[in-house]
Amino acid sequence: MKLRRKKVKPITLKDVTIIDDTKLRKAITAASLGNAMEWFDFGVYGFVAYALGKVFFPGADPGVQMIAALATFSVPFLIRPLGGLFFGMLGDKYGRQRILSITIVIMSISTFCIGLIPGHATIGIWAPILLLLCKMAQGFSVGGEYTGASIFVAEYSPDRKRGFMGSWLDFGSIAGFVLGAGVVVLISTIVGEANFLEWGWRIPFFLALPLGIIGLYLRHALEETPTFQQHVDKLEQGDREGLQDGPRVSFKEIATKHWRGLLACTGLVIATNVTYYMLLTYMPSYLSHNLHYSEDHGVLIIIAIMIGMLFVQPVMGLLSDRFGRRPFVLCGSVALIVLAVPAFKLINSDVIGLIFAGLLMLAVILNSFTGVMASSLPAMFPTHIRYSALASAFNISVLIAGLTPTLAAWLVETTQNLLMPAYYLMVIGVVGLATGLYMKETANKPLKGATPAASDMDEAREILQEHHDHIEHKIEDIDREIAELEEKRNRLVQQHPRINE
Known part of the structure; x- marks a missing residue:
């Protein structure tokens, strides 16, 4: 039997997408702001965990209060995969822009509501229950937030600048942490510790509402990504009737045909987010509770480290466009294995300069992951399943990584060994190393299922x-x-x- 060859048209200059700089800047700003708001909440939660422990779990001793507050941070990660599946399917079916507008609304409202919850002294057991419900709503919306934002930026970016453009997404994450930490320190300083525990801790959560309104305005004004629009146009040409309910998404295809991408995505997300949560969520509590620094003192050190990370972040993304994504994943993973213990020994030295040096080591390692993650993940999957596949793998991985603050606190309390977080990071370094060796290089290449994208006609x-x-x-x-x-x-x-x- 003679096989019929499918005729493939050659790619010409007309097939190369020229990215509009103005639309690209708007896309990055809108995506980064939403991500900043997500991490603003996570940052605030980490920095006021000691206060939340006293307000919502007043009957426990300080160590148990800290673990309980951080556990409330970790439990919503169980909901994130559900949110990822839900919003991922809708994002591949109806487009990226609509879903990002929905997620930022849910996220801002649920964060705002945390500030409204009365303490345990007022409503008893309902206080931690309501806190948990708000965190679960956050987890559901965040399940589609980061992956959608990274896809949005990646699909809007020229092939040669995708690393640099994608790095601004996690720039927004770090900026959200800085803003959250700065707000906590400012309010605590102005109102005093007693008033902060009584009512001042609520103010940072109230700020989520105006931030969410700004983010919604920016996202609602955006057009759909060129890559997704091309995908829809192709489907319209081939099957107009089949497109009435949006493009079809097959989870069987995701699991069977793209398992390599799923594994690479899982490993990279675990390596990145465990390091993230260890440094930026757990470390303030570690400094105050285990090393007995004042809350403000420990927070100020972390703020200084994060401000430094803001400058390094886009540099990592820019360099990854030149040298590739894999070298940064490999170098960061090896550094975790080799430098985690020395870094924590410096942090435990009781000398400010050495503490700063230890945290700075971990921060640069984290930058090597965050600088390439937003550009690497979307490139692992083709357009028609990108949101669904990435959201599923990402949020299952984050479910594991989200246990980091709780497990780290529990390990230290149980073993009384202050180096346990370092050993934790060494194990994660092995995961990152295996991922870096396994993943394919995607720098300067078109996204799967998309035509090449350039900044101008010469490019x-x-x-x-x-x-x-x-x-x-x-x-x-x-x-x-x-x-x-x-x-x-x-x-x-x-x-x-x-x-x-």
């Missing part, structure tokens, strides 16, 4: 030439393989008496 010509050169090299490689197979076939034919005749 488009260069990209097209590189694309054609790449095809020529692949054809040459295939020709060599065919010649080797033909030679092998001839040898085998000569060894067979009947075929040889």
Whole structure:
């Protein structure tokens, strides 16, 4: 039976997408602001965990209060995979822009409501229950937030600048932490510790509402990404009736055809987020509760570290466009394995300069992951399943990483060994190393299922030439393989008496 060849049109200059700089800047600003608000809450929660422990779990001793407050932080991660599945499916079906507008509304309202919850002294057991419900609503919305934002930025970015543009997403995360920490310190300083425990801790959560309104306005004004719009246009040309309910998403296809991408995504997210939560969520509590620094003192050190991270973050993304994403994942993972224990010994030294140096080491390691994560993850999956696949793998991985503050606090309390968080990070470094060796390089390449994207026409010509050169090299490689197979076939034919005749 003769196979019918599917005719494939050659890629020409008309097929290269020219990205509008104004739309790109708006997309990055809107996506980063939503991400900043997400991490503003996480940052505030980590920095006021000691206060929340006293307000919502007043009957326990200080160590148990801390673990209980951090456990409330970790439990909503159980909900994130559900949110990821829900919003991921909708994002692949109806587009990225609509879903990002929905997630920021849910996130801002649930964060605002935390500030409204009365303490345990007023409503008893309902206080921690309501806190948990608000955190679960946050977890559900966040399940579609980061992945949607990273996809949005990646699909709007030129191929040669995707690392730099994507790095601004986690710049927003770090900025959200800085803002959250700064607000906590400012309010605590102004109202005093007693008033802060009584009512001042609520103010940072109230700020989520105006931030959410600004983020919603910016996101609602955005157009759909060029990559997703191209995907929809192709479907319309091939199957107009089948597009009435949006593109179809097959979870069977995600699990069977893209399992390599799922594994690479899981490993990278675990390595990044465990380091993230260890440094930026658990460390303030570690400094105050275990090392007995005042809350403000420990927070100020972390703020200084995070401000430094803001400057390093876009540099990592820029360099990854030149040298690739994998080198940064590999270097960060090796650094975790080798430097985690020395870093924590410096942190435990009781000398401010050495404490700062230890935290700075962990911060630079974290930057090597965050600088490339937002550009690496979306490139692992094709357009029609990108949101669903990435949201599923990401949030299952974050479910594991989200236990970090609780497990770290429990391990230290149980063993009385202040180096337990360092050993934890060393194990995660092994996970990151395996991921870096396993994942494929995606820098300067079009997203799967998308045509090349460029900043201007000159760059488009260069990209097209590189694309054609790449095809020529692949054809040459295939020709060599065919010649080797033909030679092998001839040898085998000569060894067979009947075929040889």
